[in-house]
Amino acid sequence: MSLNTLFGEKKEAAVKISLESIAEYPEAPISLGTTLSNFTGDWRTFIPVIDDDKCVKCYICWKFCPEPAIYIREDGYVGVDYDYCKGCGICANECPTKAITMEKEEK
Secondary structure, eight states: OOHHHHHOTTOOSOOOOOGGGGGGOTTSOOOOOSOTTSOOGGGOSEEEEEOTTTOOOOOHHHHHOSSTTEEEOTTSOEEEOTTTOOOOOHHHHHOTTOOEEEEEOOO
16 A cells, blocks of 8 residues: 555545554665764754644654654654754655644754
């Protein structure tokens, strides 16, 4: 099943996906990032900002993140570790409820 099939072409409806069911999507392997000792966030210009009110805890952003930047908080929502976030925007692009927006980073 593709993500477009699951969420529809416009991704208007979100489905809560458990961590166990994430393994059902082999077309998007879980990233281990480049390395946990290599901070990669120093050169970005945009940062992801998460709106918990729109988040449905589907963890798709966590699955697609190419670095170990997205993590799951104790309350089940996702957070961003800005030491590792490159600001690529993949998480915002893949979020079915648009709970993640990319904002210009103030240095």
